[in-house]
Amino acid sequence: MIPYDEADPVIELREVSVRYGHHLAVEELSFRLRTGESLGLVGESGSGKSTILRAIAGMVGSEGSILHEGRALGTRRDRSFSRAVQMVFQDPYGSLHPRQTIERQLQEPLRILGLPDRRDRITSIMGRVGLPASFLYRFPHQISGGQRQRVAIARALLLEPQVLLLDEPTSALDVSVQAEVLNLLMELREEENLTYLFVSHDLAVVGTMCDRLLVMQHGRCVEELSAGQLRSGDVTTPYARQLLEASKGYRPAS
Amino acid sequence: MTDATLFTRVRRGEPHSSAEARLAQLWRGAEMLWASPAALTGVAIIAALVVVALLAPLLAPYGPYAQNLANQLQPPSAEHLLGTDEFGRDIFSRIIFGTRFTLYIVMLVALIAAPAGLLIGASSGYLGGWFDTLAMRITDIALAFPRLILALAFVTAFGPGLNNAILAIALTGWPPYVRIARAEALTIRRSDYIAAIELMGASRLRIILLHVVPLCLPSLFVRLTLDMAGVILIAAGLGFLGLGAQPPAAEWGVMLSSGKEYMLSAWWAATFPGLAIFFVCMGFNLLGDGLRDILDPRQES
Amino acid sequence: MTDAPLIDIENLRVTFRTRAGPHEALRGVSLRMGREKVGVVGESGSGKSLTGKALLGLVPSHAKVTADRLAFDGQDLMRMAPRALRRIRGRRIGLVMQDPKYCLNPVLSVGKQLCEAGLAGGIPTLAKARSSALETLRQVQINDPERVMRIYPHELSGGMAQRVMMAMMVVAEPDLLIADEPTSALDVTVQLEVLALLDRLIEARGMGLIFISHDLRLVSQFCDRVVVMYAGRVVETLRASELDRARHPYTRGLMECLPEIDHIPGTRLKVLERQESWLTE
Numbered sequence: 001m002i003p004y005d006e007a008d009p010v011i012e013l014r015e016v017s018v019r020y021g022h023h024l025a026v027e028e029l030s031f032r033l034r035t036g037e038s039l040g041l042v043g044e045s046g047s048g049k050s051t052i053l054r055a056i057a058g059m060v061g062s063e064g065s066i067l068h069e070g071r072a073l074g075t076r077r078d079r080s081f082s083r084a085v086q087m088v089f090q091d092p093y094g095s096l097h098p099r100q101t102i103e104r105q106l107q108e109p110l111r112i113l114g115l116p117d118r119r120d121r122i123t124s125i126m127g128r129v130g131l132p133a134s135f136l137y138r139f140p141h142q143i144s145g146g147q148r149q150r151v152a153i154a155r156a157l158l159l160e161p162q163v164l165l166l167d168e169p170t171s172a173l174d175v176s177v178q179a180e181v182l183n184l185l186m187e188l189r190e191e192e193n194l195t196y197l198f199v200s201h202d203l204a205v206v207g208t209m210c211d212r213l214l215v216m217q218h219g220r221c222v223e224e225l226s227a228g229q230l231r232s233g234d235v236t237t238p239y240a241r242q243l244l245e246a247s248k249g250y251r252p253a254s
Numbered sequence: 255m256t257d258a259t260l261f262t263r264v265r266r267g268e269p270h271s272s273a274e275a276r277l278a279q280l281w282r283g284a285e286m287l288w289a290s291p292a293a294l295t296g297v298a299i300i301a302a303l304v305v306v307a308l309l310a311p312l313l314a315p316y317g318p319y320a321q322n323l324a325n326q327l328q329p330p331s332a333e334h335l336l337g338t339d340e341f342g343r344d345i346f347s348r349i350i351f352g353t354r355f356t357l358y359i360v361m362l363v364a365l366i367a368a369p370a371g372l373l374i375g376a377s378s379g380y381l382g383g384w385f386d387t388l389a390m391r392i393t394d395i396a397l398a399f400p401r402l403i404l405a406l407a408f409v410t411a412f413g414p415g416l417n418n419a420i421l422a423i424a425l426t427g428w429p430p431y432v433r434i435a436r437a438e439a440l441t442i443r444r445s446d447y448i449a450a451i452e453l454m455g456a457s458r459l460r461i462i463l464l465h466v467v468p469l470c471l472p473s474l475f476v477r478l479t480l481d482m483a484g485v486i487l488i489a490a491g492l493g494f495l496g497l498g499a500q501p502p503a504a505e506w507g508v509m510l511s512s513g514k515e516y517m518l519s520a521w522w523a524a525t526f527p528g529l530a531i532f533f534v535c536m537g538f539n540l541l542g543d544g545l546r547d548i549l550d551p552r553q554e555s
Numbered sequence: 556m557t558d559a560p561l562i563d564i565e566n567l568r569v570t571f572r573t574r575a576g577p578h579e580a581l582r583g584v585s586l587r588m589g590r591e592k593v594g595v596v597g598e599s600g601s602g603k604s605l606t607g608k609a610l611l612g613l614v615p616s617h618a619k620v621t622a623d624r625l626a627f628d629g630q631d632l633m634r635m636a637p638r639a640l641r642r643i644r645g646r647r648i649g650l651v652m653q654d655p656k657y658c659l660n661p662v663l664s665v666g667k668q669l670c671e672a673g674l675a676g677g678i679p680t681l682a683k684a685r686s687s688a689l690e691t692l693r694q695v696q697i698n699d700p701e702r703v704m705r706i707y708p709h710e711l712s713g714g715m716a717q718r719v720m721m722a723m724m725v726v727a728e729p730d731l732l733i734a735d736e737p738t739s740a741l742d743v744t745v746q747l748e749v750l751a752l753l754d755r756l757i758e759a760r761g762m763g764l765i766f767i768s769h770d771l772r773l774v775s776q777f778c779d780r781v782v783v784m785y786a787g788r789v790v791e792t793l794r795a796s797e798l799d800r801a802r803h804p805y806t807r808g809l810m811e812c813l814p815e816i817d818h819i820p821g822t823r824l825k826v827l828e829r830q831e832s833w834l835t836e
Binding site: 058079082087097108112113136137138152155156 | 269270271272274275279445446447449450451452453454455456460464465468469
Binding site for chain 1: 825
């Protein structure tokens with residue numbers, strides 16, 4: 001199904017499928033990511049939600065067409081795409097280079113794209129994500145998981161993208177740190193007019209972050225919900241209902 | 255900003271610049287080295303090797319080639335600490351000058367074999383596809399030959415001599431480095447930070463040279479250091495067989511080879527070069543094991 | 556319930572030697588429990604897992620463990636010979652870990668591992684171990700236990716593997732089960748099924764349970780009592796039903812910073828303000 005609306009989509013998927021060997025991870029999925037919105041993709045492991053982000057970023061091959069501002073993307077993503085769309089990964093331990101200082105890792109995107117005024121840009125972005133400048137000279141293993149995730153967000157923001165692809169950005173963090181990082185993401189979105197595509201297994205997190213969400217199961221979208229529908233429990237498919245019930249936690253049988 | 259505060263910052267791992275961050279890493283390595291007696295012994299032996307090689311003319315009491323036929327095969331004494339050989343040359347001085355040969359061999363082999371293996375292996379692991387298949391089949395073929403035999407064949411083809419021996423050793427030594435670099439690159443390729451950099455539009459060459467290669471380096475260094483003992487042994491072996499350095503060169507393998515003739519009457523002529531080879535090999539092995547512990551940043555808790 | 560409490564810990568301290576000097580990971584933990592469900596909650600680094608490991612004697616050897624009392628069913632674990640300790644560990648205390656994939660031997664069939672666990676736990680013959688393995692698999696709601704006995708761990712799904720893991724831990728009929736984040740690696744819907752099973756197993760066998768988790772809400776729904784840990788110390792112990800009467804700011808902060816389903820998008824979450832005094836008081 002194609003949720004239709006008039007606003008210009010910044011990213012649009014038309015019947016996109018992703019195959020891993022014989023396994024169909026995403027099956028003919030279509031949706032539009034509107035400029036300025038925050039769209040959630042919710043589902044359990046194997047639902048294909050992370051694969052969609054990787055397909056958009058060009059990290060896995062896909063069938064069907066992915067459009068960025070109305071232009072169909074080829075197999076390799078070009079620099080204008082890199083500047084417009086960036087990604088934050090789930091595991092803050094794996095997404096930073098283990099042997100480079102934070103400063104070096106933040107310089108890298110600017111160097112790759114040949115952008116000037118590195119120094120003050122880097123210090124200001126550190127301030128934006130709430131890290132002291134002295135952290136620039138640390139190595140990733142010297143800072144905590146939440147701080148690493150802030151660095152990863154800073155790295156993604158350096159290129160001043162319009163769209164952030166967020167792949168379970170807080171699921172590896174403690175709940176109190178999760179709240180801080182989610183708040184940071186909300187703030188940044190308001191200040192920079194960012195568009196988010198937010199993947200999570202946690203319905204409550206997506207409910208906090210997104211205006212609209214797609215419930216995913218076995219590589220398909222089974223239901224589209226607005227944040228209001230989620231709050232009032234106004235869901236139609238049994239799977240979405242099951243997820244909603246499960247997110248309320250454990251209730252003893254007796 | 256005084257030196258003392260700089261020192262404490264570095265020591266506590268709270269650097270205020272990139273240079274200080276690197277200093278802090280070095281300091282941490284030094285601390286771990288200090289905590290490991292075995293690695294420290296290795297460092298001491300290799301450091302001694304380098305110092306002796308640099309200062310050889312100052313340290314040696316005689317020239318390495320100064321003959322004194324009246325003084326043949328003298329046992330160790332105050333005058334000749336480790337005795338003399340069949341030409342009356344001072345064995346102590348020849349061993350001291352021999353360090354230069356050893357270092358020359360070790361450094362050249364490392365400089366030829368390791369970078370080649372590293373680049374091929376890292377590209378092969380990161381790129382995959384036909385390049386990987388081709389590179390790995392060639393490596394497999396090269397690994398199928400026993401190393402010493404292959405080196406012998408190369409030296410026979412090139413003709414005996416020190417430089418040809420080094421070339422032969424290097425030509426037979428690269429396959430393990432390809433394997434190691436490739437294995438590392440295969441795991442690095444799937445990691446999120448490479449994905450993040452790819453997403454920023456970095457070229458493949460940039461990713462291989464700036465991101466994959468530096469991460470392959472630690473395990474390569476360890477392997478290289480551990481291999482150095484083998485290189486020294488092969489070089490000495492080739493010298494011993496008359497295919498490496500040629501007499502009268504003060505190379506330990508050559509000394510061992512000419513000394514073996516007098517093994518029963520003058521044990522010192524072969525024993526001391528042999529001991530020198532033994533200690534340097536041990537030094538490299540200890541250092542390699544120590545480096546393995548130090549070069550892994552993830553160990554720090 | 557016997558006279559002695561099942562678990563009696565008093566002033567448990569674990570100290571690691573590090574390059575920066577000694578680091579006290581547990582700073583005087585005390586806990587007494589009978590055959591009940593106790594949840595131990597805290598963030599990473601709070602020492603919740605270490606407490607469970609200390610009970611089982613699984614603390615790394617370079618750490619120093621001291622306690623005024625560390626007793627299981629009246630027996631002092633601190634002064635016990637390693638052999639006797641191993642017997643208790645195998646037969647009377649079971650451990651369920653977060654990721655079953657790493658706890659099942661990949662080259663042995665499920666049945667073989669279950670029988671072995673039974674034999675190690677004191678079941679006299681292989682035939683009896685086999686029948687009790689089948690029985691236990693049925694109890695964790697595996698439909699065709701005969702088939703599951705024959706297959707290898709990689710053929711199990713995440714939820715199945717976690718059930719097999721639980722079966723393995725209870726086949727020896729332990730008195731206490733320590734579950735360290737037993738459902739965190741599972742999908743939410745599977746998570747609830749596994750928890751319901753765990754609940755039934757404990758009920759049926761009258762075991763005690765230490766449920767170690769980062770999820771305060773889940774623990775409070777599942778357990779009778781909740782122990783909240785922060786930086787190597789117990790900051791508060793509560794009846795699960797009285798969680799909303801928690802007094803310590805850390806417990807309250809943990810509850811409030813959780814996102815809720817009925818949260819309005821864009822409104823900020825409450826953030827836990829850590830205070831220095833929690834470390835020292």
